[in-house]
Amino acid sequence: MSRPFLTGYCLLIYAFLLAPILVVVGASFNAGAFLTFPPQGLSFRWYVTFFNNEVFMRAIRTSLWVAFVTMIISGVIGTMAALFHVLHARRSKDVVRIAMLAPLLLPEVLTAISLLFFVYAIGIGTQNMVGMIIGHVLITLPFVFINVSASLESFDPSWDMAARSLGAPKLVRFRRIMLPMIKSGVIGGCLFAFIISFDIFTISFMLKGVGTSTLPIQLFDYLRTNFTPEAAAVSTVSIVLTLTVVIISEKVLGLRIHRF
Amino acid sequence: MTEVSIEKLTKSYGNARAVNAISMKIAEGEFISLLGPSGCGKTTTLKMIAGFEDVTEGAIRFDGQDVVNTPAEKRDIGMVFQNYALFPHMTVEQNLAFGLEMRKVPKPQMRERIAKVLDMVQLKGYEARYPRQLSGGQQQRVALARALVIEPKILLLDEPLANLDAKLREEMRVFIRDLQRRVGITTVYVTHDQAEAMTMSDRVVVMFGGRIAQIGSPTDIYERPENHEVAEFVGQVNLVEAKVESVGEGTATVTSPLGNFILPTKISVKPGNMVSLALRPEAIELSMATAGQPAATVLASYYSGALMDYRLKLDNGDELHAQTFPVNRFAEGDRVALHAPAERFWLVGVAQ
Numbered sequence: 001m002s003r004p005f006l007t008g009y010c011l012l013i014y015a016f017l018l019a020p021i022l023v024v025v026g027a028s029f030n031a032g033a034f035l036t037f038p039p040q041g042l043s044f045r046w047y048v049t050f051f052n053n054e055v056f057m058r059a060i061r062t063s064l065w066v067a068f069v070t071m072i073i074s075g076v077i078g079t080m081a082a083l084f085h086v087l088h089a090r091r092s093k094d095v096v097r098i099a100m101l102a103p104l105l106l107p108e109v110l111t112a113i114s115l116l117f118f119v120y121a122i123g124i125g126t127q128n129m130v131g132m133i134i135g136h137v138l139i140t141l142p143f144v145f146i147n148v149s150a151s152l153e154s155f156d157p158s159w160d161m162a163a164r165s166l167g168a169p170k171l172v173r174f175r176r177i178m179l180p181m182i183k184s185g186v187i188g189g190c191l192f193a194f195i196i197s198f199d200i201f202t203i204s205f206m207l208k209g210v211g212t213s214t215l216p217i218q219l220f221d222y223l224r225t226n227f228t229p230e231a232a233a234v235s236t237v238s239i240v241l242t243l244t245v246v247i248i249s250e251k252v253l254g255l256r257i258h259r260f
Numbered sequence: 261m262t263e264v265s266i267e268k269l270t271k272s273y274g275n276a277r278a279v280n281a282i283s284m285k286i287a288e289g290e291f292i293s294l295l296g297p298s299g300c301g302k303t304t305t306l307k308m309i310a311g312f313e314d315v316t317e318g319a320i321r322f323d324g325q326d327v328v329n330t331p332a333e334k335r336d337i338g339m340v341f342q343n344y345a346l347f348p349h350m351t352v353e354q355n356l357a358f359g360l361e362m363r364k365v366p367k368p369q370m371r372e373r374i375a376k377v378l379d380m381v382q383l384k385g386y387e388a389r390y391p392r393q394l395s396g397g398q399q400q401r402v403a404l405a406r407a408l409v410i411e412p413k414i415l416l417l418d419e420p421l422a423n424l425d426a427k428l429r430e431e432m433r434v435f436i437r438d439l440q441r442r443v444g445i446t447t448v449y450v451t452h453d454q455a456e457a458m459t460m461s462d463r464v465v466v467m468f469g470g471r472i473a474q475i476g477s478p479t480d481i482y483e484r485p486e487n488h489e490v491a492e493f494v495g496q497v498n499l500v501e502a503k504v505e506s507v508g509e510g511t512a513t514v515t516s517p518l519g520n521f522i523l524p525t526k527i528s529v530k531p532g533n534m535v536s537l538a539l540r541p542e543a544i545e546l547s548m549a550t551a552g553q554p555a556a557t558v559l560a561s562y563y564s565g566a567l568m569d570y571r572l573k574l575d576n577g578d579e580l581h582a583q584t585f586p587v588n589r590f591a592e593g594d595r596v597a598l599h600a601p602a603e604r605f606w607l608v609g610v611a612q
Binding site: 159161163165167168172176180 | 310334336337343349358359
């Protein structure tokens, strides 16, 4: 196929994917009282409303906190799983990989319902954030696992042997040789965990505790009764936050993130 | 300086024996090469000496002390890998400092030792470079420096020149050999390249199928190979049919198209046996044919600058390969006389 045709085709796909987002961003600057597009006049009034809305502010803090905790837990567990998978697993290699990727293959709503039964069965319940965070960790774990595994595949075992011959014990080799080389995979995986956790709806919806609504849940609640451009402002802030993380990871850290 | 002794060293993977009860002694400061085709067990042997492979059976002793149960990080060895294995996230200086830090060498002393070893490998001024900013040959020398700066008991090299181009490889051979002589460190060198093993080593260990075929000086290996396999692996060999006329005390008198000789023999032969004589191509000298001398016809000649290679046809139809200096040159179809001294022949076996 010719180059101009392919270029045009790609542009169409991008337009299809991005147009709704642009509409939302555009609608957030609406001066009117209703969520319409094109906007009726330009104004930041809905952003002001949003930043003064204590309910939304609490939700965004909850989301950031949950995403942060999820990232740390997923980062540690996912990295350890990847280390085992690439370096030590022999016969169990395929089983480990499939088990780690299973959360991606199951419908999120199924995972959410099962988890709901599970947290009550073991007595955690949904009074606090623990159940929700367990769910988030489950969903984000595969992304850490994939990223760290990929960076480990390019780790040359002779580096480790060289360090051994130079007299470095196991922990020193991990800290000074292996960790620096898989750093990009670990950080990339963690950022992914953060972004995805920030975005999770179904799990949060089922497992949220009293007063622990995350931003997507709060937005959903809000839209059930209101239809103002404030919703668009919330979405835009959420998009900007996610984009910032992606841009930081791509540009500043120069990472290659493996999603699959 | 350390003496290494290996006794009945064996490595099994299931029922397969990668290394099969090999024994050798490596003297203090000796440069020894493990030479053989891939899969002969040379690298496995090296890895067992380094401590990267478990030993199935047998002993490895450094100065009489068995190190089989000592982990690699405590064996005090310097190792150079085929792909150099320099730490890519560290500068040359940090790479060299790594082993010294593990040994808790004080900073000023560390700087001194790094400077000294960089001088030895002619890389002064490269301290701040990263491995990716260096050429293959330079990386090779950094790897060598990193192994030597810790002043290890023994130096192990695993096909270190395999990734370099031909010209650099020859330079590095001489470089490594000279450096090893100067430092005086006991060295084990693994290679499948016979020229490398011959030019660098005090002794060569030829290995086939997990066993030692022959241990000896490069001259021994080349001129007095234990068997035909060794002879073929370390160079080209001609085989000439001959007939045993009489047998003496450890010798046999044979007649061949290249003349009659009395040769020492390790195998038992009887008068009347047909045997094969082995002869290196460069042991044959050629001159214009005169009557009464063993002669052949030139089938083809190849000029390679320093040497001439000839494909010759004996009158009985057998072909020979001869290699001479291009002083007298012969053309296709020329009749040439063959001269080969008796001491350059060896007897390799009885034809059935």
